[in-house]
Amino acid sequence: MFDTVILSIFALFILVILLYVGIRLYEKKVPIWQYPIALLYGLWLLFFVLFGSLFSAEYTQAIDPIDDHYTFISGQYRLTFLIFFLLYHIALGALWIRRAKLPPLPLVLCLCFLYIGIVINVFIASQLLGEGNRQEELASFPIFSNFIAILVIGRTLMAIREELSTKTFKNKWLNKLNRLLSFRFTVLTWSVLLVFPVFVLLTLLLMIFGQDYDAVVKGFTETTTWKFSQHDHPPYLDHRGHYLCTVAACGSPRLVKPLRWGRRGGRPIIVNRQLQIANAFEELIADFSPKLHHFLRTNYDKYGYNLSQKIKAPWAANMTYLLMKPLEWFFLLCLYTFCLSPERKIERQYQF
Structure with missing residues (x-):
């Protein structure tokens, strides 16, 4: 019951975000041809969340394989993946709508979140495309998401140099940071250099909430029947009855x-x-x-x-x-x- 409520809230949250993104796309006069892509992405995301929720059993449970399915992300470390998932999509939406029109520090952080999310998406897709248990329908979303993220990163980086070199801020510290990012190093360089520190910082923050330092790895390995799974499951239960x-x-x-x-x-x-x-x-x-x-x-x-x-x-x-x-x-x-x-x-x- 609790999982159903959480799933419903999360699905509603995604719908609200889709509505907000649509409004922002309209306000920012984003080209009309991008609207169908945004809608397709949102629907694909919703499908991934809803269909993925069917895979919820932990490797310690004995299940009826007709009624239940083992999770591909360990429930114990799901909070870590949820945080990275949200940060990735916030960054994706921000750069899609604003491109390079962000203050320098949020711009670099958004790129860092996208890099981290792309790597996690690769492993999620690999987890879902294992030899013993394949779910091509689910794996299609992280692959498609990476494709969109790479396009957004490329478009952002093309606009970024000109945007930062001509931008000024009322705050003198923002101006100094802007000059540092745009002249001494490129934003691309800074975003690559800061990926690991940002990842470590987020991991440390998540450890306060009970997550392990290697939660991203254990999220894949503390499962069963999938590509990176390290556990066997109990014997399957007999199917329980009629329909x-x-x-x-x-x-x-x-x-x-x-x-x-x-x-x-x-x-x-x-x-x-x-x-x-x-x-x-x-x-x-x-x-x-x-x-x-x-x-x-x-x-x-x-x-x-x-x-x-x-x-x-x-x-x-x-x-x-x-x-x-x-x-x-x-x-x-x-x-x-x-x-x-x-x-x-x-x-x-x-x-x-």
């Missing part, structure tokens, strides 16, 4: 019309035509696009089981059966549209 269509098949026989016994996950179940059609449609999706099937199945497994646990009385099963009817007709339409032998595919579902 909505299966529950519906346990309703009143005169309504749901059970056909025969079948087998699912090694257990006998009552099979009716609605259940056969739903499973045949799932098989069709798996043949058409394994990635789409994985995404749909992951979400269905996550929420379908919890909902099915609340359907215990026959009247509830009957109601589920009736509510599933429109979907059943849609599934049947798809099967008859894209399958050469739809009835044969339907009939062979859940055979002993």
